[in-house]
Amino acid sequence: MKLRLYVFLLLTGGLFPSWHLLAQAPPPATITVRGTVVNKNSNAPLQSVTIANEKTGKGVGMTNADGHFEVRVPAGATLIFSSVGLATKKVKLEPGQTNIKVPMEENNRSMDDAIIVAYQRRTKETTTGAVNVVMGKEVQDVPVSNVEQLLQGKVPGLNIQNNTGAPGFRGSVQMRGLSNLSISGSGSESFLQPTSPLYIIDGVPIDADKASEYGFQTQGPGISPVSLIPPEDIESIQVLKDAQATSMYGSRGAYGVIIISTRRGNSKVPRVRYTANYFVTTPPKLRETLGGNAERRLKIAQIVTNARSYDDIMRINQTTFLADSLNPYWNNSTNWQAVFYRTTYNQTHNLALDGGNAKFNYKTNLGYYTEKGVIKNTGFDRYNLNMNMEFRPSDKFRIFSSLFGSMGIQGKGNGLGILQQGVADNGTASTLLPPPSYYQSSGAVVSALKTKNDNSSRNLRANVDMRYEPFPGVAFASSLSYDNTSDMESTFTPAAANNQFARVYDFTGKNFTLYNRNNFTYYKAITRDHSIFINAFNEIYKQGAQSRITRQERTPNDQMQGPIGFDSYFSRGGGVLANFKNATIASFAGSISYDYQKRFVAEFSYRLDGTSSNGLENLYSKNPSVGLRWNFSKEKWLKDLIWLSYGALRLTWGQNIVPTGNLQSIYGIYDLNGNFNNNPTIGINYDQIPNPFLKPTTTTQYNLGFETGLFNDKFVVNFDTYFKKVDNLLFDRYLASNTGFNKLASNDAGIANYGYELMVTARLIAKRGFTWTVSVNGAINRDVLLRLPAEYNGQYTRIDNSPYNQHTVFRVGRNTLSNYLIRNEGVYSTDDEVPVDPVTGKRYQSNGVPFKAGDPRFKDVNGDYVLDGRDYEVGGNSQPMVTGGISTNVVYKNFGLNVYATFTAKRTILNNALSDRMSITRDPFDLRAVVPLSDLDIWRKPGDHARYPNPYDYGRYNQIQPLRPDQTLWAEDGSYLKINNVILSYMFNKALVRKVGFNSARIYFSTENLITFSGYSGPNPENVTTLGRDVSSGYAVPRKYNIGVNIELNTGN
């Protein structure tokens, strides 16, 4: 018995068993009690607050719209006031007391939080899905161009990598691991098709991937709709993770759902709140470069010590930048990186006006954000005007409308925004070259700095939401929204940057979504114990998009930027781009939720999605789900544990089905094939055979969750484990030539993700004036490739045809995206270490040249003593396995200190930046800067045991390729711990600020990307592509320092 007790205590984490039975009270007389329930902070009356008698547990009444109530209870009884979103309050009636005023506080008990599931507000207690909530204030003290950046590390299982510093661009967002196999591009620009969660802003779904679905090749401004949300306007962000929570959102919810609720008006007197941030962004430490004479000397020394012939040494004299050191053109020490990088000073302003009460409230938010990029000629500006209004003339009717207008303006320089290849190339130019000046400048510099790039994305979204409740429990609602975005990009490249002819490029795009949802809900408490909730709705999307470009390769001069005529040769590119869209989605969804004493909850839901992009044979995709919840803390045998605030187990299953093909894969492509009998003929394109049986991608997810609050919610634990199977992924099958077709778009690939998510929040100290909260969350996700088309026999190698040769392997049973590289096992210390073929007596060789001391020890995988394409091995995992975050929050009197850190572990990064940087030594006669390698462990003389091979032997470089990018030397562990945000705030004394006419004033100092701890040898293990490649042309992630103020004006009394 004792042993069992200990086991129990150990398992529950309970430290002291202090449950006991409550004492019984004597029977008293019945009295009538009247009163008002108000919000403790705003003093506003609260309606629909349930009043129960604690002793009997029975409900005795409810407050009306003015917050009044009248109940009949025994004298001296204890009344329990409870409502969604409010902390339950117990009031013990004093003898003779018949009129009471009950102030209620907004609660911080996570179990009572209201969450939104399938467009309905519900208490967390009665929902079965895995949901995390991030409050708006957690993302508001650091100015960012995209609010996702600050969600990083706050939700377990939501893997956000802020892998670009380009303002206005998004990093990568993945919910519960990998959902896709589709890689496009090659080399460093290999790009994993994004699978971002569906965003729903105030009930309106938006597509976050809209601007980036074509990866690095995306045309147009590339401003994500998420970048257009002002963080100051966010009330809360809710992340739905499992299939039960997301299946009601249909196919678009397969990658998770993020629900953003903006602020509502809620103040009797109009409130004016102003937030301003002034921030500095600084580029990270840039590449060290040898300047001027040091560069020349190193190159000459390299040539002299490694020359293969007398001619090589003579070539020094013929190479003017090496020999002619007194020539002013070659006698420089230019810091090229400083030409492109800068420290910037930026600001944001946000003005929010709100007011109203439960009957009528309104809000207006006006925002401005500007950030100049750390690379010159790049930046992002955002302008917002958001308004909403809610009118509730009676308990039965409610109308809510909102208007969201925003404009994002982005400068991409001459690059693609995320990648700045031009800057990367120029940053490695020889320091001996003269810097750009008034009289001369290289074309590349002009291109990077003087290209006029004007991008803007204008978004207007209007939404009307009505709800009518004819009888208690029965409600009809309808929501209508129209979302319209127009994108523009115009780029003017001056003549000096484009072979003496100016170039003009113009892009215009427009897309819209018309969305309607009609909703019916029914709630019925059958008896006190049983209640059901029915939610049924239909949704219709009408989506359209069209974009066009024009490009004039040569224009008369720099002064003439338009209008541009037509030239049959130089007017290139144009017409409608392939992202034309005209789609309709119709969906029907319904769910039934049943609960027994709020103890057992069961939910069933079903959704049908019909879209034009499904195969004819699979027109509707079906999304069923089941969820069960057991609030075990409500069990009688646990009810007495007063340290157990709440506890629940959740088990869900659900499917999300995403149409995977496009019209071409279902119906084929038909081309004009020339003329026959003077009539144009149309024939099928033989590259791909149509597949009308194309199945949609099916995501099946199981989730088991456990949540508990201990010691009055001092400790809150949330644990989820899941198994997510993504099946019927699109995968090409190559056909036998006798079919006449090249390939078939098939559905024969599948991935599984399984993992664990844990979030622990501890309110360690909560004394008067001093609170300290620590929250730790982490997720482990493993992905496994389940199947491939049969003829692949369990492995498919995606050959990278770029010079990087960094192939990717999909192998069944293994983590999905593995690298396929040559294994580097060190460096040959001496010549004798090079293995000899016992048969031929020849040394291990590469391209006919035997290895020797100082060369890398590449593993001879197939044992033929020749290094070639057959010596690649599968290894590594480009996707992180562990992600998470840590936060601590200290409030002491008026001071606040919040620290947010994030971590990522177990991930392979290919350090292409280092390989690029070291391999500049391949040709000392090239006009490239050299970087000091003295900090690296390189082989210098026989007997050295080094990590990096001898980079200076340029004569054999092309045969041996000691620094080839496709080797595991560059595969490093990309684990890191990043202290992202440190926010120090001070709230001014209320009495003091009132004298100057403010209601409240707060000043804060915050940082972003403050410091990263990592064993990675590159600059930043986070600043890598989704496939884990540290690209030298990547946009460096800057560090941000900010000073901000929040001021609330005193408008009333």
Add this chain to the structure above:
Amino acid sequence: MERVIKKATIFFLLTGMISGGCKKLYNLPDEKDYLSSNLNFSNKIFEPILGRTTLMGGFNSDRSTEPLKFEIVNARWGDGRPMTDIFTEAETYVWTGTYTGNEKSLEEIEAKRKKEKHPLFEIRRSGEFIMWSASTNALIQPRATDSTNFPQNTRYFDIKVSNSGGEMLIKDFQVRPWRERPYEPSNDMNLYTGGIAPNPKDPTNPADRDYIRPFIYNVLSTPSEKNMVSNDDRKDIVAFIRPFSGGNGHNLRIKVLNKDSLPINPSTFNETSWKTMLHGFNMQMTNEYVQYDVGYPIPLVEIPTPYAPGGTRAHAELKYSRIGFGGTRVMAGFGLDFAIYRPGDWEIVFLFRTENPKFEND
């Protein structure tokens, strides 16, 4: 109370168990080695020359996971009889160290290789076939001397390739060995019979034969004072690579004979760099020949060295100079790029067939 705790314990234990690591529960496929269905050999007929170590490739793994296991199975003659002779085990040299060409003694060379027992024909883990140099005409019956290729005289076998991902049988490889050619160039030898090759210009004449032709330059004949040549039509000089008796088993001699088959004193070839010409040791120069102690095969390893600039043939060049017509010094010479595979005492004999070379100054 006890019941409560019991229930709770079971409940929490169950929770822990379900949520704990359960790869098995998910029924995930195990990772297997990849064995491509497209793996193949580009060449299935091997025609090695016996007596030499020959490495024969052509395997394409199509990115199958290494290490692969190769097994020769179902070795047979074309008529179904089992075939075993090429798998006879014999001692053969394998290299253990790097031959560089800078070795200073025979012992130093021998320290870099050792004798090991191997089947005469085998496949190694790279999928390459090896015919070891220990294979002789006696151990392995070479192809028919009448140049026929009947299936019953052809050796067949299959290859089983396997790794943990499965196995594959690739069928019907053939081995058709050529009889030994102990030296190269071997154009003076009939490839089928090992006898003397006929003159390619007159193949039906049994009285005529083919010779190894050295290179020759600037050598004037005496007395006719013509430039001596060695080509298909005229063979002023020919060479023989032949064994001699009386050596220590690893000797190599170079001998030059005049038109009367009498030896010419090697010191006559006054510009010859005898010491660095071949990778041999203990050079002895007599009036008749120059002799070295050498390691066989020659060249030892087919890599470029000063002795074998192209890697595959050792370079022997005998040179002399004389004052030519008009008083200019003429550098004249002849020699042979050769290889010898069978260990033993070998001599390279240059024979001036028609006239003798002119050594006197003009």
